[in-house]
Amino acid sequence: MARLNPMPMGAIILGIAGLVPFLGFAALAVAGSDGGLGNLGLAPRTILSAYGAVIASFLGGIRWGAAAARNAGNGDYLIAIVPSLIAWAALAAPAPWDLRVLGVLVLAWGLIDQDLPRRGLVPRWLGRLRLVLSGIAGAALLVAA
Structure with missing residues (x-):
């Protein structure tokens, strides 16, 4: 059973x-503006x-850390590298597929990781926070695609 502790304000x-x-x-990407980043040779879409x-790689790191902290099975370590691999491939994809793949990945990973609180590998608050953050971040990526 997942641990019941309050959500830290820092999180x-x-x-x-x-x-x-x-x-x-x-x-900025949707508005077609570079926000002045063009002067630096940067584009909002590329930065996004x-x-x-x-962030997708960071999400995999959450599972890796949870597995290590709780002595979870080898499957968790294998699953933990999936977001990094997909994100890396997405960076090589042409627009709009790069942001589409990343958006779906971030949204899906918020759902996939819901097994972590159910299995007691992370506190319940992390599962709830992840759903909200992944939902907003994934939607932003998809809208910008």
Whole structure:
């Protein structure tokens, strides 16, 4: 059974802060604006794609860490590398498929990881927080695609 402890304020604040790049760069990409980034040779869509891939890899790291902390089975370690591999492949995909793949990946991983609190590998609050954050981040990626 998943542990019942309160959601740490730091997790909430940092989780919300992690959405800012998704929302900001998606808004710029949809608006067709570079927000001044063109002066630096950057494009919001490219930054969004790279950020999405980094976060997808981080999501795999959550499962890896949970497996290591609770001595879970080898299957958890194998599953944990899937987001990194898919995200890496998405970076090589042409637009709009890069953001589509990343969006679906982030959305799906929020659901896939719901087994972690059910199995007691992470606290329940993490499962709920992940659904919200993954839902918003995945939607931002898909809207920008």
